[in-house]
Amino acid sequence: MSSSFFFLPFLFLLTVSSAAIPPPTTTATPLIQQACKVTNFSQQCESTLSQFKFPPNPTSLQLLQAALAASSSKLATALTMIKSILDASAGSKNRTLAATICLEVLENSNYRISLVNSSLPSGKTKDARAWLSAALSYTYDCWYALKNINDTKQVGETMLLVDSISILNSNALSMAFNYDAFGNNIASWKLPKTERDGFWERPGTGGGGRSGAITGIPDKSKADVTVCKGGGSGCLKTIQEAVNKARDNGGNGKKFVIYIKEGVYEETVRVPLDKRDLVFLGDGIGKTVITGSASVGQPGVSTYTSATVEGAME
Ligand SMILES: *[C@@H]1O[C@H](CO)[C@@H](O)[C@H](O)[C@H]1NC(C)=O
Numbered sequence: 001m002s003s004s005f006f007f008l009p010f011l012f013l014l015t016v017s018s019a020a021i022p023p024p025t026t027t028a029t030p031l032i033q034q035a036c037k038v039t040n041f042s043q044q045c046e047s048t049l050s051q052f053k054f055p056p057n058p059t060s061l062q063l064l065q066a067a068l069a070a071s072s073s074k075l076a077t078a079l080t081m082i083k084s085i086l087d088a089s090a091g092s093k094n095r096t097l098a099a100t101i102c103l104e105v106l107e108n109s110n111y112r113i114s115l116v117n118s119s120l121p122s123g124k125t126k127d128a129r130a131w132l133s134a135a136l137s138y139t140y141d142c143w144y145a146l147k148n149i150n151d152t153k154q155v156g157e158t159m160l161l162v163d164s165i166s167i168l169n170s171n172a173l174s175m176a177f178n179y180d181a182f183g184n185n186i187a188s189w190k191l192p193k194t195e196r197d198g199f200w201e202r203p204g205t206g207g208g209g210r211s212g213a214i215t216g217i218p219d220k221s222k223a224d225v226t227v228c229k230g231g232g233s234g235c236l237k238t239i240q241e242a243v244n245k246a247r248d249n250g251g252n253g254k255k256f257v258i259y260i261k262e263g264v265y266e267e268t269v270r271v272p273l274d275k276r277d278l279v280f281l282g283d284g285i286g287k288t289v290i291t292g293s294a295s296v297g298q299p300g301v302s303t304y305t306s307a308t309v310e311g312a313m314e
């Protein structure tokens, strides 16, 4: 596994393994096939959605909510499995820690998915995308935590399930991106070139609404707070201090943008669940690096910090 460093969720989005799930044979309707074309795991997407009963001409919202329901139901199973790993881990610090981390991040994932599901019908599609992206990072984090204790059949099976949840969340995210950009017009849905392309509307389109623009990232110069190595001259010393400054319960969906300047930050960043609208911007992969290793001193645990750091890096 790629060490105790991480470069915020982007790296994780790029490095997740594809699951060892056999390609299912399904007869997905043309509409489902069309919607699934935009996902990274289109066969799993088709087989997942084909298990649902839809009205004759389902809307994209109905498809998306079905994708979320599938994820939510597997998450419930995974949570049960991880609880029993935890129960069986008394006496091993490593196992207890890994299972605890995994449990916490998957609960977060589940929470985000329910937020996505409830915010979509009211048109909060940008929030939905951000939350879904977080839900996806959380499942990767659980997977990485379990990888350190993969020495029983129980853990191996749980990892397979968590992997399949990552796939469902990834697919749902791609669909949510398209739903945000193109709405119900599934014929115009397309595969985002990169996560970043998919994530932000072009600056200056005013936010809200469906602009159809699929590029652009938040502007560093308009960051709410800046973090730099050593602090000073208007910037904070730690990412945690910046997170602590963010509003609780968000501000009408307005993002709180934290710009983290180039440097290696040795800290474990904890983002409470009620701080919902955080965006992390860095100076680029390999330039802004967060390592949590100093905080816990156990291999693998550093990835936990990625669970709590969500948003976009440029
Ligand atoms: C999603 O929301 C719909 C209502 O819009 C509700 O019927 C459904 O149970 C919810 N599903 C999940 C997984 O929360």
Ligand SMILES: *[C@@H]1O[C@H](CO)[C@@H](O)[C@H](O)[C@H]1NC(C)=O
Residues within 6 Å of the ligand: 147, 150, 151, 156, 159
């Ligand atoms: C977990 O361990 C099992 C048994 O050693 C192995 O087959 C599997 O590939 C491992 N999974 C991962 C994701 O490392």
Ligand SMILES: *[C@@H]1O[C@H](CO)[C@@H](O)[C@H](O)[C@H]1NC(C)=O
Residues within 6 Å of the ligand: 013, 014, 040, 170, 171, 173, 174, 193, 194, 195
């Ligand atoms: C889909 O795969 C591409 C290429 O690996 C990756 O950049 C992107 O983040 C993935 N999207 C999702 C939603 O997982």
Ligand SMILES: *[C@@H]1O[C@H](CO)[C@@H](O)[C@H](O)[C@H]1NC(C)=O
Residues within 6 Å of the ligand: 092, 094, 297, 298, 299
């Ligand atoms: C627990 O983690 C420590 C520190 O990383 C490692 O040296 C040790 O081998 C692990 N113990 C078990 C039982 O896996």
